[in-house]
Amino acid sequence: MDLLERFAAGDLDAFEELFRQHQKAVYAWTVRIVRDPGIAEDLTVETFWRIYRSRSSFRTGGNFCAWARRIATNAAFDHLRAGKRRIEVALSDDLSGPADIDPAVRKETRDRIKKAFAELPPKYRLVATLALVEEEPYETIAEAAGISAGLVKMRVFRAVRILRKKLSSLVIQPGA
Amino acid sequence: MNGENDEQLKQLIRQAIAPVKDAELQRDLWPQMLKKLQQHEPVRVPWFDWVLAAVSCLILFLFPSVIPALLYHL
Numbered sequence: 001m002d003l004l005e006r007f008a009a010g011d012l013d014a015f016e017e018l019f020r021q022h023q024k025a026v027y028a029w030t031v032r033i034v035r036d037p038g039i040a041e042d043l044t045v046e047t048f049w050r051i052y053r054s055r056s057s058f059r060t061g062g063n064f065c066a067w068a069r070r071i072a073t074n075a076a077f078d079h080l081r082a083g084k085r086r087i088e089v090a091l092s093d094d095l096s097g098p099a100d101i102d103p104a105v106r107k108e109t110r111d112r113i114k115k116a117f118a119e120l121p122p123k124y125r126l127v128a129t130l131a132l133v134e135e136e137p138y139e140t141i142a143e144a145a146g147i148s149a150g151l152v153k154m155r156v157f158r159a160v161r162i163l164r165k166k167l168s169s170l171v172i173q174p175g176a
Numbered sequence: 177m178n179g180e181n182d183e184q185l186k187q188l189i190r191q192a193i194a195p196v197k198d199a200e201l202q203r204d205l206w207p208q209m210l211k212k213l214q215q216h217e218p219v220r221v222p223w224f225d226w227v228l229a230a231v232s233c234l235i236l237f238l239f240p241s242v243i244p245a246l247l248y249h250l
Contacts, residue, residue: 012213016206019205019206019209020204020206023201023204023205023206024200024201027199027201027205028199028200028201031196031199032195032196032199035196037199037202040199041201041203041205041208044201044205045205045208045209045212048205048209049209049212049213049216052213109188109192110191110192110193113188113189113192113193114192114193117189117193132186132189132190133189133190133193133194133195134195134196135190135195160182160185160186163185163189164181164182164185167185167188
């Protein structure tokens with residue numbers, strides 16, 4: 001019996017092995033959505049808890065990585081929807097590489113953008129974060145979120161439209 | 177015009193919110209996972225507790241007269 005079969009049968013040792021193999025990948029994906037290391041750790045554990053609970057529904061021939069990523073995305077989305085520390089999380093700079101931030105964009109402008117981003121409805125924020133900030137391909141986001149690539153594209157478009165309304169003065173005058 | 181603005185906005189977003197890079201997990205989360213699993217483990221009642229409960233029920237069923245005495249002593 002291989003590892004996935006043993007896991008699906010409820011073997012705790014197999015689950016531990018899978019956990020140790022995939023915890024880094026699940027964490028790395030989650031932290032890109034929630035942008036807070038502490039919350040991402042909690043959500044990683046929550047993700048594996050959900051995985052363990054629904055082990056019987058896992059098709060042993062399936063892709064465990066993709067399945068785990070989808071559950072992680074759902075857990076992160078639930079977190080965004082619950083609105084826990086919504087603004088603070090989005091505004092956190094802890095994970096941002098300073099080299100990536102254009103110094104020409106002033107702090108005030110950055111804060112306005114971050115605030116507007118944080119105020120996006122969760123379903124738009126999820127895809128906008130992954131598509132616009134993390135620059136993930138639409139297909140990857142679609143697979144992780146369990147929706148079509150077309151719907152991802154539409155949600156990104158709507159998110160941009162909402163942001164454009166909120167930040168119209170910035171778009172017209174980029175140096176503001 | 178809107179298309180240009182959208183591109184400009186996307187560029188501003190990328191400049192304002194940097195992508196998460198090198199997000200390495202700093203510690204092993206298995207102990208936390210194990211704790212969560214143990215917390216949600218169903219409560220197991222030892223077999224002799226079930227036997228004791230069954231015997232008590234049987235006694236009460238066979239000798240209902242003991243019920244008032246039992247209630248008196250409670």
